[in-house]
Amino acid sequence: MAEKLTIATTSLAGCFGCHMSFLDIDERILALAEVARFDRSPLTDIKHCRDRVDLGLVEGGVCNAENVHTLREFRRHCRILVAVGACAINGGLPTLRNPIALEECLQEAYRDGIGVENPQIPDDVELPLLLDKVHPIHEVVRVDYSLPGCPPSADVIWAFLSDLAAGGEPSLPRELIHYD
Amino acid sequence: MTRPTFQIDGKPVTFTEGQTIMEAATAAGVYIPHLCHNPEFEPHGSCKLCTVKVNGRNCSACTFPAADGQEVLNDTAELNELRRTITQMLFVEGNHLCPSCEKSGNCQLQAAAYFLGMTDAHFPFFYPRRELDASHPDILLDRDRCIFCALCVRASRDVDGKNVFAIGGRGIDSRLIVNSPSGRLADTPIAATDKATRVCPVGAILIKRHGFEVPIGERVYDRHTIAEESLEREEPIVEARHG
Structure with a gap:
């Protein structure tokens, strides 16, 4: 039997909607399990890639120092890296804070905003430092493919994985390209 | 008398004197991608998405007059790549959160x-x-x-x-x-x-x-694709303008 395709996934500044959409491939996951094996992923609860993997799927943009660290480590382990969903591709909704200074955002959220109790800006050493802007992942690492959508539908993810598992060059038919 | 004709991607397109390449193409059912152009208004020629090759040179189809014997390239890999790059630049220049x-x-x-x-x-x-x-x-x-x-x-x-x-x-x-x-x-x-x-x-x-x-x-x-929708909406407008 041929070597199984190894797949890793991770979520940065995202909402896990893309991972949920991945699971929406439903029973097709059985066919996928025939040809692929999962490494690091929130789905397996493996925290770090054990080895080099063939395919890495990234959900979410880059909003803090931990995201940068995770993404760079992830890229090093993946032969092919895929930006999955709007946030990985263009930063998504978290970028609504980008035109506003970070200090202003924190003050509004934790000090001056309506209904804030015990106002204080979180500064625990355990918390990853926020970047001044939210970035799409291609501004931090090299990206091989992008699957647009919020989230990309299960059919988009399936079409991509099928192409790749069949050894072909993945390409999305026009009717599967959606940004919403 | 035969009407003046030019070629788009090798296909003959007849036109009325005074029409732009965009208008003639729309009337002939050929889609040329565009954003700043709307046949109800004077052309603006600013988005450059409608860039076509006319006798080997890049021109904006919405402003460039059709002429007898012109050879126009429209739906080519090179031009569509250029148009995609222009579209990508439009996306990064604003805040487009679909x-x-x-x-x-x-x-x-x-x-x-x-x-x-x-x-x-x-x-x-x-x-x-x-x-x-x-x-x-x-x-x-x-x-x-x-x-x-x-x-x-x-x-x-x-x-x-x-x-x-x-x-x-x-x-x-x-x-x-x-x-x-x-x-x-x-x-x-x-x-x-x-x-x-x-x-x-x-x-x-x-x-x-x-x-x-x-x-x-x-x-x-x-x-619908924008090609289908745009031709359906714009063809009658062009016809009404030029007959």
């Missing part, structure tokens, strides 16, 4: 990007700070999404006769400005029935309280 935009599915920028097979924006994003104007009771002006096609400028000036909009500034500092002492839309004579509120190809000018009458997934470009 999932939270009520124009999504009816947006021509998004539909052009779909048509051109754009799956990412390639370039680093600018994330410019642009002012929102929600002052008018019926019309929302969201400058984040403006692509400076100037269709609202042309519609307000040439059809509504109100001169409400203009493009101010230069280059990356360009912005859509409003012609009133306060700079606010509420202090202009614009009305929700004006042509200027109906021509925005993106979600920059929206009529309030109608955003989600048609659900996402059932909108114009969820059902």
Whole structure:
């Protein structure tokens, strides 16, 4: 039997909607399990890639120092890296804070905003430092493919994985390209 | 007498004297991607999405006059790649967040990007700070999404006769400005029935309280490509203009 395709996934500044959409491939996951094996992923609860993997799927943009660290480590382990969903591709909704200074955002959220109790800006050493802007992942690492959508539908993810598992060059038919 | 003819991608297209390449192509059922062009208005020639090769040179199809014997290349890998790059630049220059935009599915920028097979924006994003104007009771002006096609400028000036909009500034500092002492839309004579509120190809000018009458997934470009929709909408307009 041929070597199984190894797949890793991770979520940065995202909402896990893309991972949920991945699971929406439903029973097709059985066919996928025939040809692929999962490494690091929130789905397996493996925290770090054990080895080099063939395919890495990234959900979410880059909003803090931990995201940068995770993404760079992830890229090093993946032969092919895929930006999955709007946030990985263009930063998504978290970028609504980008035109506003970070200090202003924190003050509004934790000090001056309506209904804030015990106002204080979180500064625990355990918390990853926020970047001044939210970035799409291609501004931090090299990206091989992008699957647009919020989230990309299960059919988009399936079409991509099928192409790749069949050894072909993945390409999305026009009717599967959606940004919403 | 035979009508003058030119070729688009090797296919003969007859035209009426005075027509642009875009008009002749539309009348012949050939789609040339475009955003700032709308056959109801004088061409603007600014978005460059309609770039075609005319006898070997890049020209804007919306402004370039058709001429007998011209050889025009339109649907080629090279030109579509160029158009996709232009579209990517439009995306990074503004704040185009499709999932939270009520124009999504009816947006021509998004539909052009779909048509051109754009799956990412390639370039680093600018994330410019642009002012929102929600002052008018019926019309929302969201400058984040403006692509400076100037269709609202042309519609307000040439059809509504109100001169409400203009493009101010230069280059990356360009912005859509409003012609009133306060700079606010509420202090202009614009009305929700004006042509200027109906021509925005993106979600920059929206009529309030109608955003989600048609659900996402059932909108114009969820059902049709921009090529199909654009030819169907624009062909009768061109025919009416030139007969």
